[in-house]
Structures are given as structure tokens and as C-alpha cells.
Amino acid sequence: MRRIDHAEASTKFIRARDHLDFHDKRLWDLRKKRDRESEGLAEWETLRELASAIKEHTLSHLADYLEQFERNAIANGAQVHWAKDAAEHNQIVHDILKAHGTHTLVKSKSMLTDECEMRPFLENRGIEVMETDLGERIQQLDDEPPSHIVVPAVHKLRGDVARVFAEKIGTDPKNSDVHYLAESQRQHTRPYFLKAEAGMTGANFAVAETGTIVVCTNEGNADLSVHLPNLYIASVGIEKVIPSIEHLGVFVRLLSRSALGSPITQITSHFRAPRAGTAMHIVLVDNGRSERLGMPDFWYSLKCIRCGACMNTCPVYRRSGGLSYGATYSGPIGVIIDPTFNLRKYSSLPFASTLNGSCTNVCPVKINIHEQIYKWRQIIAERHQLPFVKQEAMQVAGKVLSNPKLYRAAVEATGAGIEHLPRFMMYNRLNAWGRQREVPAAPSLTFRQWYLKNRQRKARTR
Amino acid sequence: MKVALFVPCYVDVFFPEVGIATLELLERLGVEVTYPLDQTCCGQPMGNSGCHSDAAATEALFVKNFSGFDYIVGPSGSCAHHVRENLTAIEQTAQVTRVRERTFELVEFLHDVLEVKAFPWAEFRHKVGLHNGCATLRALREAKMSEIHEPAFSKPMDLLSKVKGIQFVKPDRPDECCGFGGTFSVFEEPVSARMGYDKVNDHHRAGAEYIVSGDMSCMMHQKGCAERLGLPLKFIHIAQILNGARA
Amino acid sequence: MTSRNEILARVRANQPPAVSLPGIPTFGKPLVSLPEAFRAALLRMGGKFAEAPEDGDLDALIRRLFPEARVICSATPEVKGTRRIGEVKQPGQLADVEVGVVRAVFGVAETGSLWVTEREFKVNSLGFLSQHLVALLDPARIVGNMHDAYRERAQFDFGYGAFLTGPSATADIEGVLIHGAQGIRTLTVVFARRAAAKDLTHRQ
Numbered sequence A: 001m002r003r004i005d006h007a008e009a010s011t012k013f014i015r016a017r018d019h020l021d022f023h024d025k026r027l028w029d030l031r032k033k034r035d036r037e038s039e040g041l042a043e044w045e046t047l048r049e050l051a052s053a054i055k056e057h058t059l060s061h062l063a064d065y066l067e068q069f070e071r072n073a074i075a076n077g078a079q080v081h082w083a084k085d086a087a088e089h090n091q092i093v094h095d096i097l098k099a100h101g102t103h104t105l106v107k108s109k110s111m112l113t114d115e116c117e118m119r120p121f122l123e124n125r126g127i128e129v130m131e132t133d134l135g136e137r138i139q140q141l142d143d144e145p146p147s148h149i150v151v152p153a154v155h156k157l158r159g160d161v162a163r164v165f166a167e168k169i170g171t172d173p174k175n176s177d178v179h180y181l182a183e184s185q186r187q188h189t190r191p192y193f194l195k196a197e198a199g200m201t202g203a204n205f206a207v208a209e210t211g212t213i214v215v216c217t218n219e220g221n222a223d224l225s226v227h228l229p230n231l232y233i234a235s236v237g238i239e240k241v242i243p244s245i246e247h248l249g250v251f252v253r254l255l256s257r258s259a260l261g262s263p264i265t266q267i268t269s270h271f272r273a274p275r276a277g278t279a280m281h282i283v284l285v286d287n288g289r290s291e292r293l294g295m296p297d298f299w300y301s302l303k304c305i306r307c308g309a310c311m312n313t314c315p316v317y318r319r320s321g322g323l324s325y326g327a328t329y330s331g332p333i334g335v336i337i338d339p340t341f342n343l344r345k346y347s348s349l350p351f352a353s354t355l356n357g358s359c360t361n362v363c364p365v366k367i368n369i370h371e372q373i374y375k376w377r378q379i380i381a382e383r384h385q386l387p388f389v390k391q392e393a394m395q396v397a398g399k400v401l402s403n404p405k406l407y408r409a410a411v412e413a414t415g416a417g418i419e420h421l422p423r424f425m426m427y428n429r430l431n432a433w434g435r436q437r438e439v440p441a442a443p444s445l446t447f448r449q450w451y452l453k454n455r456q457r458k459a460r461t462r
Numbered sequence B: 001m002k003v004a005l006f007v008p009c010y011v012d013v014f015f016p017e018v019g020i021a022t023l024e025l026l027e028r029l030g031v032e033v034t035y036p037l038d039q040t041c042c043g044q045p046m047g048n049s050g051c052h053s054d055a056a057a058t059e060a061l062f063v064k065n066f067s068g069f070d071y072i073v074g075p076s077g078s079c080a081h082h083v084r085e086n087l088t089a090i091e092q093t094a095q096v097t098r099v100r101e102r103t104f105e106l107v108e109f110l111h112d113v114l115e116v117k118a119f120p121w122a123e124f125r126h127k128v129g130l131h132n133g134c135a136t137l138r139a140l141r142e143a144k145m146s147e148i149h150e151p152a153f154s155k156p157m158d159l160l161s162k163v164k165g166i167q168f169v170k171p172d173r174p175d176e177c178c179g180f181g182g183t184f185s186v187f188e189e190p191v192s193a194r195m196g197y198d199k200v201n202d203h204h205r206a207g208a209e210y211i212v213s214g215d216m217s218c219m220m221h222q223k224g225c226a227e228r229l230g231l232p233l234k235f236i237h238i239a240q241i242l243n244g245a246r247a
Numbered sequence C: 001m002t003s004r005n006e007i008l009a010r011v012r013a014n015q016p017p018a019v020s021l022p023g024i025p026t027f028g029k030p031l032v033s034l035p036e037a038f039r040a041a042l043l044r045m046g047g048k049f050a051e052a053p054e055d056g057d058l059d060a061l062i063r064r065l066f067p068e069a070r071v072i073c074s075a076t077p078e079v080k081g082t083r084r085i086g087e088v089k090q091p092g093q094l095a096d097v098e099v100g101v102v103r104a105v106f107g108v109a110e111t112g113s114l115w116v117t118e119r120e121f122k123v124n125s126l127g128f129l130s131q132h133l134v135a136l137l138d139p140a141r142i143v144g145n146m147h148d149a150y151r152e153r154a155q156f157d158f159g160y161g162a163f164l165t166g167p168s169a170t171a172d173i174e175g176v177l178i179h180g181a182q183g184i185r186t187l188t189v190v191f192a193r194r195a196a197a198k199d200l201t202h203r204q
Helices: A006-015 A017-038 A044-060 A062-075 A087-097 A111-116 A118-123 A135-143 A158-169 A176-196 A221-227 A245-258 A287-295 A299-303 A309-313 A331-341 A358-362 A369-382 A392-400 A406-421 A431-437 A447-458 B009-014 B017-029 B044-048 B053-066 B077-086 B094-101 B106-113 B134-139 B157-159 B189-205 B216-229 B238-242 C003-013 C033-045 C060-066 C146-150 C152-157
Strands: A080-083 A102-106 A128-131 A198-201 A205-207 A212-217 A229-237 A267-271 A281-285 B002-005 B031-036 B071-074 B104-105 B128-131 B210-213 B234-237 C046-052 C071-075 C098-101 C106-108 C113-117 C132-137 C160-164 C185-192
Touching: A006 A017, A006 A299, A006 A447, A006 B189, A017 A044, A017 A245, A017 A309, A044 A062, A044 A245, A044 A299, A062 A080, A062 A281, A062 C003, A080 A087, A080 C003, A087 A118, A087 A198, A087 A281, A102 A176, A102 A221, A111 A118, A111 A229, A118 A128, A128 A135, A135 A158, A135 A176, A158 A176, A176 A221, A198 A221, A205 A245, A205 C003, A212 A221, A212 A245, A212 B106, A221 A267, A221 B044, A245 A447, A281 B053, A287 A331, A287 A392, A299 A331, A299 A369, A309 A331, A309 A358, A331 A358, A331 A369, A358 A369, A358 B134, A392 B044, A392 B053, A406 B044, A431 B189, A447 B009, A447 B017, B009 B017, B009 B216, B009 C146, B017 B071, B017 B238, B017 C160, B031 C060, B044 B053, B044 B077, B053 B094, B071 B077, B071 B106, B077 B094, B094 B104, B104 B106, B106 B157, B106 B238, B128 B157, B128 B216, B157 B238, B189 B216, B210 B216, B210 B238, B216 B234, B234 B238, B238 C098, C033 C185, C060 C098, C060 C132, C060 C185, C106 C146, C113 C132, C113 C146
Parallel strands: A080 A281, A102 A128, A102 A198, A198 A229, A229 A281, B002 B031, B002 B071, B071 B104, B128 B210, B210 B234, C046 C185, C071 C098, C098 C132, C132 C185
Antiparallel strands: A205 A212, A212 A267, A267 C160, C106 C113, C113 C160
């Protein structure tokens, strides 16, 4: 399987200057809006601590809470299915839809269904799947995965959307007015809500106490997907469970503030039971989560509530775009989750980070993201999957830096070398540093040499 | 108190003036400073590359060189942080633990241990942008982090504001990472350079003549970017300003 | 072994050491009045606010707010509208509704949200297929924050309930804010005490 090369992908992204500038500014703006909310709530850090503790408690008792959730969901009249992996999830969903005579499925945004690659699976079996979230729909029509978990088409400018819509849903190719484009998608999608035999959502939270599925949207598309067809399927990662209704207060107060800098999403839906005469199915999905639960350094990533704040603040993500990570989950959370799906394929992702720690600070559930990134690097090195030609270089570095005489010989050579290399050799393609930066000039004396020359009398030999 | 001077490898080679300023500053403040001659590096290059076991011998040498001191002080936030948090490839004996706990970044040491209230010899009549490296800011917690709801404070600013004539500019994104990130600067060069360009442009737009930092690694990267862009920015370490550099 | 049992067994085997569940404290109360705070939050989220008519004629108010609307469907007996919700057999039959009307159970001052369940909607799609929604809210039934809201425990026993906060919205294209994404284009809140049954001159 081909290794994702984040650095190469980022080069393409950075070359498109207008797109880069917009992408960076837009997401930084969301980060600033988040800050205004966090500064405005005296209890902000307390809420983060609570959210983190509730999630850690739940994950440490996950089996009991899953069983409680299942019991209550069944008592409400829903049917509960368990999928150990993506393939089983897709098969379960397909079988439910087929048994119901489904031709058209409308769905709201669900990263889990993207993770499972559900759409192509269903489409190949004759079920039309309509993404109803505007950003997801743009990406569906453009045959591209979503680039951000909250704003899926944030990497596109209005001209890009106009092009896609003109090509795929017959809008005026010369009209890139955003209101026109959004209204066009609304009008085009509406008949699908009305004719679909089935609707699907993901879940932001699954409440064990009541068997409730909680979905937070701004567009209203989850509700339209659920309240119109006679069949509702919810795809739920097993880590989405929380103990009680009361805990929703903590998470709902944190989620949209973290994601978009707004106190709450326009609609916060609580789906507990099917309407009379309709069916509700819940598919609980593992797909590697139970295994991740057993990783002492990495299980904290299961606390994630999919707010995207880490992406908004990450200076690398903002300048490379979600698609450069080559995975459903991108940005900082992607960096620590994706290696569990395929270590080799995603071995470059933990190095697509400066370890600056901003992600950890904005995470509403206090996932120690940058510390996990650091730990993943160790695992990748141990499994000899370092993406760059580093293993040998680091061994050499380790030998030189642990030997004072070797070190002095090396730095004194470097010092002399850099001064005397001709300019064209410094700035060739092989020297990455010099591509866009001047190389530091090495002074004629190292500190140690200066010290020996000027302070030798005071020097202690050890 | 017995203080050892820890001069990070890249300061030793590329910015010896920062090591000199640190030494002189500590001596001005009456500190007895020893410079262990056989020091090399804290091991961060291997550590940050995930090459944990390759760092062990370097870590052991660090501990050997810096044992027996009350404090180990170095002009680098990222190196001090690495020693305090990540020097874990070697067995954690009492000696190792002691050396790790006692390693301080210069500003921390001046602010929290020596509690320096004045630098009478210092004067820097320039417009300055303060850059707190990410390890200095978020790991060593030397100033309020913009992401966190916490009271405003800044140890570097406390010290620098004692300098006569200094003026601070306000960049747009004061604590966004500048993009150095160690080997990131080479293996993710496109994003690294873009981040560096954005950082220096931000300070330049805010009116900075100088960018000052406690981390010369960040400065090295930003300087490289500014020079390539042809920006009239100069780069200086906090130690140099506090030690009395006029420019 | 079934997937269910396989998953549960692996989860049990891998669960980290137990972390205790924290209690949720009570946080501070807002300094302004709850209806004032609610109104400010509602407007901030893109909602609208209309003063209750002095003569109590809500139908007239709605006609004034939406002079072009032909199909007005009310889920509350306090407003007559033009289509009776009781006659709706299929949720899709509300597709042509221009103005939906509902009475909210309570409001939340912190966010400007309204809590509405299947009991108030009668047909849930009313809150999402209507082009515009008008919601009646008793100003005495406004709680402080979302913790208070989630303590209204009985409300979460219904098969469906939602916090509605302003109109449906999106900023997915270049961050430009659009009201009326897939759901309602506007949400208008009217502070009105619930009418006593004897005051209602019509039935649904």
C-alpha cells in the first residue's frame, strides 16, 4: 500500500496561493471565534476537565455502558446491530435498506460512514445515496472526500463550487454567488428528502441512560433525513456513548464553541424512538476502536467528539489542507488515529507536525494530542517505518552526539564547510533548507572554542 | 549556588554570541557559572525523530556532564523542556532525575529562581516583536497561552519590560508556531517555509525592527525566511538584550 | 461468536483502569433577566423576535409578518392557520407549508434555544419542511443555561425532541453565512403566555 506523502501533497496545496490564503484565514478565524467563546465563559476550563473525565470514565466502563445503551434503545422500539468492522457495517446497512425496498437514501454528515466507505458500497449495489449537508454534497459531486470534519469543502472557493454545480446539477456556470449556489443545492436536494425511503445519520453522542441518539447540525438536514422516510438508520462508533442525559449539558456547551465559535448548533436533535409505523435501526461500530482502547498511550484519542478545533488551530493543517493527509480523519486527530488503521500507509503523518501543542490546548476533551504524536514517532521508528531516510542518519547522530571528541570534530568541520561552499551548491534541490530560506552562516569560533580562548583560566577539566 | 551553563549544540555552532551573552549575564548577576567542556547535545534531534534508543548514549553523557550542580541553565526553551520531560531513553536513576529536575531555561531561571527585578545595564531602543517558542510557551508555561482561559502573564515580558527604551509591537498571531519544529523544517520544508514567511511578515507588518526570542532555533528559521524575503528584520536572543546589547 | 459478543469481550478485556464519574456543578446565574438574555442570544444566532399582539390575535400577527404566505400550518390550538395539522397523515404533506407555528416547551437563555418535542410538533417535519417557523414561548419558562435545560429530565423521555436555535444555517462555501440551508429560513419567537383553553375560540 502506497505511503501517504504529506509533504509532497502540501506542495501542491501551497502553490495554489488564493486557496491557501483563504483556507488559512478562514480556519484561523474559526479558531479566533472559539477563543472569544472560551474567554467569555468563566467555567471554560472546568467544562473541559469535566468533559474529559466523563469520557474517560465512560471508556473505562465502556462494555457496561454499551449494554445499557442497547437495552434502552431496544426498549424504545429501536433495533440494535453490532458491526466489528467497516465491511460488516456496510453489509448490515445494505441489508436493512434492501429489506425495506430502498432506492434512495438521504443522509446527514457522518465521518464514520466515510471511514467505512459506505457510499460506494451502497451505490455499487443499486442504492442512490444523497449527501444532504452542503459541504458533503459539494464533495460528493466533485468525487472528492471531505477535507475537514465540520466544514467539508473549506478548501474550495466559490468558483470551484460553481464549476462543480454547473457540471453536476445544472446551475449557471457564470454565477458563483454563494447565496445562489446554496439555494440551488437546497432546491435540488429537497425532492430527495421527500422521496427517499430511508434516512441515515451519524451520532455526536449516544446516551446510555435512555438509548438516545444526539445529532448536532446547523443545516437541519439530519432532521429532514429522519422525519420524512419510514426507515431511520444511525451509525454510531462505540466510543460515542456517554452515561446520562445530564452529561449532554457539558458536551453541548463545548462542541459548537470549539468547532465554530458559536454557543450551540442551530439544531440539536435527540432521536430516541421511531415514529409509529416506522423503523429505527442503530448500528454500533467497532472497526478498531476496541483495540485502540487497549493501547495505554493512545486510548485517550477515543474521547474525541469530532469538533475539528484541532484542525482549525493546527498551523500545518491550515497550510496543507485535509486532503493532504490521505485519510478520513486529518489534522492533529487524524495524525494520532490513522496509524491505528495502517501504520505504514500513514507513517509520515506524525511527522507532519511541529509538536507545538496548540491542538491539545483547544481540544474540548483534553486529548493530549501532541504527546501522542511524539509517541507515535517512537513506534514508527521501532517498527522501522520511518518515512524519510532517517534511521541510519539518527544512528550516526546518536553516536556522534554521545562522544565529545566526535562531536567537536563534526561541528568544527561543519563550521568550516558552510562558510566555504559556493552558493549554488547550498541552494540546489537536494538541500531542502535552502529552497526557501537562507542558510545560517557559521561563525568562525564555536562557543566552546571562544570559551577556551577567553576563559581558559576558569575552565574546569572534568 | 553552583550553576552549570548548558549551551545547546546549534548555539555552540551557529550562535556562540548567545552562549556568551548568557554566560556574561549570569556572571553579572553574581552567579558562579561552570561550563562543562565535554557537553554536546540534549538528544532532542533523535528524540523528536522517534529514535528513542539512539538518544540514550547522548542522554547519559548529558547527565554525566551536568551532575553535581544546583542548577543547569541554558538559553533554549525547547532543549530545557526536552531534558525535563523527555530524557527517558536512559534508566531513571536518582542522579538522572536530579539533573532533569534542575535543568532550566534561562528566562525561567532569571524570573523564578533569581527573581531578577532589574537590568540596569540594559538598553534597547528598538521596536521589538517577542516570539515565544512553542516549547517555551506551552510546555514550560512561560506566558499565557491564547487557547487557554487563564490570567494573563508573561515571564519573558516581565524581564524585557525592565529594559530601557524597548518598545513592543503587536503581531496578529503572536503565538502561532513559526514552523521550525526541528527536522520538520527539512522534511516538511514547504509548510515550514510557508509558516516562517507568515511569521516574519506578521512581525514586519506590526512594525518590528527586531524579533527577540528565548529560542535561537526559531530565530534561525525565521532569519532564514526573512533574509530570503528581503525583509529588514534583525533577530536577537533575550540573553543578548538582557546582557546589554544595544543592537 | 456473534460480533456483539466479540466486540463486548474485546472492550472488556481492553478497558483502561476505572476513572470515576465527576458530578456536574451548578454554574453561575446570568446577571440580566432571563427573557432579556434569551432575546439577545436568539438574535445573535440569527433568530427573530416579534412582540406579542396586544389583542392576543396571533393569526393576525402572523399574517402581518408573512403577508405573502398562503399555507400556514399550526401545531398549537392558539393559532388557527390555514391548514390543520390534525389532517396531516404523511410528514411529506407539509412540503408546501410556508409558515409553521409551534409552541415551545421552554427556552434557554444562554443560547437562545427553544426546546420542542414530538408532542408540540404533532408532525415532526413541521419544524424542518416549513419555509419559516414561528414559535410561541412563555417568557416565564426560560431556564438559565444548557445544564438547567438538561435537568428538565422528563422532556427527554419523548421519542423526539430538539433544541432549535435560530434558523437553519450553513457557512460551507467560503465561510459566507447562509440562513435557510436545508431547513427553515427564519425562526421568529413570540413571547406569549399559554392561552387558557376557554380562551381558544377554535379547535384543531
